[in-house]
Amino acid sequence: MILKRLLDWLAGYWPEWAAYVVVGLVGIMVLIAFFLTMIMVVIWLERKLIGRFQVRWGPNRAGPWGILQPIADAIKVLTKEDIVPDRADKWVHLLAPVVAFVPPLLIFAVIPFQPDAILADLNIGILYVVAVGSIAVVGAFMAGWGSSNKYSLISAMRVAAQMVSYEVPLVLSIIGVILVVGSLSMMDIVNRQSLPFFLMQPLGFLVFFLAAAAEVNRSPFDLLEAESEIIAGYHVEYSGMKFALFYLGEYGHALAASALVTALFLGGGKFPWGALPPSFIWFLAKMVLVFCVLFWIRSTLPRLRVDQFTGFAWKFLFPMSLINIFLVGTELWWAKEMGWSLFPWPFLFLNWAIAGMLVLVWPKLFQLGVGRVEV
Amino acid sequence: MSFLQGYGFVGLLMLVALALAALFILLPCLLTRLRVIPRKPSPIKTDIYECGLETQGKTWVQFNFRYYFYALVFVVFDVETIFLYPWAVAFNKLGLFALIEMLIFIAILVVGFVYAWRKRVLEWK
Numbered sequence: 001m002i003l004k005r006l007l008d009w010l011a012g013y014w015p016e017w018a019a020y021v022v023v024g025l026v027g028i029m030v031l032i033a034f035f036l037t038m039i040m041v042v043i044w045l046e047r048k049l050i051g052r053f054q055v056r057w058g059p060n061r062a063g064p065w066g067i068l069q070p071i072a073d074a075i076k077v078l079t080k081e082d083i084v085p086d087r088a089d090k091w092v093h094l095l096a097p098v099v100a101f102v103p104p105l106l107i108f109a110v111i112p113f114q115p116d117a118i119l120a121d122l123n124i125g126i127l128y129v130v131a132v133g134s135i136a137v138v139g140a141f142m143a144g145w146g147s148s149n150k151y152s153l154i155s156a157m158r159v160a161a162q163m164v165s166y167e168v169p170l171v172l173s174i175i176g177v178i179l180v181v182g183s184l185s186m187m188d189i190v191n192r193q194s195l196p197f198f199l200m201q202p203l204g205f206l207v208f209f210l211a212a213a214a215e216v217n218r219s220p221f222d223l224l225e226a227e228s229e230i231i232a233g234y235h236v237e238y239s240g241m242k243f244a245l246f247y248l249g250e251y252g253h254a255l256a257a258s259a260l261v262t263a264l265f266l267g268g269g270k271f272p273w274g275a276l277p278p279s280f281i282w283f284l285a286k287m288v289l290v291f292c293v294l295f296w297i298r299s300t301l302p303r304l305r306v307d308q309f310t311g312f313a314w315k316f317l318f319p320m321s322l323i324n325i326f327l328v329g330t331e332l333w334w335a336k337e338m339g340w341s342l343f344p345w346p347f348l349f350l351n352w353a354i355a356g357m358l359v360l361v362w363p364k365l366f367q368l369g370v371g372r373v374e375v
Numbered sequence: 376m377s378f379l380q381g382y383g384f385v386g387l388l389m390l391v392a393l394a395l396a397a398l399f400i401l402l403p404c405l406l407t408r409l410r411v412i413p414r415k416p417s418p419i420k421t422d423i424y425e426c427g428l429e430t431q432g433k434t435w436v437q438f439n440f441r442y443y444f445y446a447l448v449f450v451v452f453d454v455e456t457i458f459l460y461p462w463a464v465a466f467n468k469l470g471l472f473a474l475i476e477m478l479i480f481i482a483i484l485v486v487g488f489v490y491a492w493r494k495r496v497l498e499w500k
Contacts, residue, residue: 020380024387031388032395081413082403086421087434098396105392109385119388120381127460128385148434149423161442164449171456178463236424240412241403245396307498310445314497318452318488322481325459329466329474336470 002116003027027119035108039251040070045288046295053299077247080240085147088237092146097238097245100139104252106132111259112186113280114269125186126178129260130171133215136253137163140224140234143246147237155233158224158306162214165313170211172321176204176328177264190268198265199348202355203324205265207317212257214313217250218294220301223309258290259283266290308368315366320358327354444496448488455484 003023010019044059044067051058059066084093110125112118122128137159144156178184180200181192198205214221225233235246262268266286269279304312331347406412423430462469462477491497 020383021387024384025391027384028388028391032391078403079406079412081415082407083416083420085423086418087423087430094400098393098400101396101399102389102392105395106385106389109388120384122381122385145435147423149425150430150434151425153434161445164442164445168449168452168456171453172459175456175459175463178460179466182464182467184460184464231424231426241399245399310442311497314445314448315492322485326474326478326481329477332466333471333474336467 043070077244082240087148089146092142096143097242101245101249103132103136104256107256110186112190113283121187124184126184144234151230152234155224165310166211166214169317169321173204173207176201176324193267196267207321216254216257219298258287261290262286311368
């Protein structure tokens with residue numbers, strides 16, 4: 001590891017704690033620079049692609065192909081007047097953007113870009129991600145409650161409903177991966193994927209992807225900031241840099257979710273035919289691809305209604321994630337009994353068949369939100 | 376990288392991230408002092424924005440949020456996941472016994488889930 005080598009080198013000259021802090025800060029600075037740059041790239045990419053999806057140009061004034069648009073946005077947002085409503089709870093209103101911004105950045109500490117490019121390979125990596133990732137919701141709830149706006153409050157309640165519904169399938173779908181790997185460390189998870197897990201566990205992949213898309217509030221699950229119903233939801237009363245923090249946090253969370261999909265199900269930085277470029281390039285390529293699929297979905301599907309939104313999580317995703325756990329568990333036990341002789345190809349086809357059948361048959365068992373609903 | 380060093384880096388990252396967020400909030404305050412950012416508050420501007428209508432009454436009133444039962448089901452199954460994580464990590468060593476054990480445990484919880492579904496608790500009503 002680069003950081004470890006740097007630490008050993010510095011510890012030869014300085015006291016150990018000083019070397020440790022300096023090395024940590026170097027790693028963190030690289031990580032934060034990467035995080036902010038990636039967000040800017042992704043914002044530009046999203047605006048450009050959504051523009052094309054909607055048959056218009058997208059940003060094309062600032063710089064060639066509008067590349068400088070995120071920087072122009074940053075300058076604009078920095079010079080906006082900071083408005084705090086008179087009736088707002090001033091402290092909650094002030095702290096909410098901080099709480100929403102920090103957790104996505106913390107998730108990136110354990111994202112395994114490459115064996116030697118991970119800030120901290122915690123032995124409880126994925127559990128840490130789950131724990132930290134759900135804190136961002138608290139920020140959105142604080143914002144909605146603290147700005148004393150009725151639309152924001154409705155949005156805050158929807159945030160809570162969303163968290164309550166989608167957290168369970170998200171967390172359960174990860175268990176299929178852990179069953180195979182037998183470790184919570186992100187690096188171990190990537191190392192075990194000689195065959196990417198989305199091939200072995202299509203059901204778990206589907207559930208995780210959809211639940212993650214809902215957790216990061218991408219359309220069609222973006223009804224907590226549904227512009228046509230509740231203005232902009234929890235951040236109506238924010239302006240200037242505080243709004244920018246929400247914006248950064250939201251995109252950071254979406255990036256973290258696509259990085260997680262990459263690391264858990266798409267094999268991280270691994271590439272089937274050798275590794276010509278360094279593996280973090282593959283990781284980034286897969287991550288951006290997942291992100292593009294997220295906004296492809298966003299620009300294709302209309303927004304769900306709130307009862308359909310929660311019903312989808314409980315009636316479809318949750319049973320699917322439970323079935324996935326026991327499917328994988330039974331297969332692992334059976335493969336072990338057979339001495340791993342048949343592993344993995346028959347199981348792969350079996351899993352795809354079962355997943356396809358369930359996806360086709362299960363939705364026939366119930367209906368999602370028929371008729372009028374008073375929200 | 377030893378066991379605790381990784382956690383130290385995460386703690387350090389949290390401090391730096393908080394400092395960054397504080398910087399993002401304090402920088403506009405500084406720029407306001409320097410008169411780069413305008414500051415002209417008025418009663419209308421600092422009022423609540425509810426699509427141009429004047430806001431009526433207090434916001435923080437009691438109201439019926441309709442996913443109370445979701446929250447109850449959520450608590451049950453979120454606690455369940457705490458048991459599932461260590462089980463999943465140790466699964467390869469535990470074998471068939473653990474699989475059936477967990478199947479029984481989940482089945483008991485799923486009975487409750489099916490009951491809630493049949494009772495139409497999962498509808499937004």
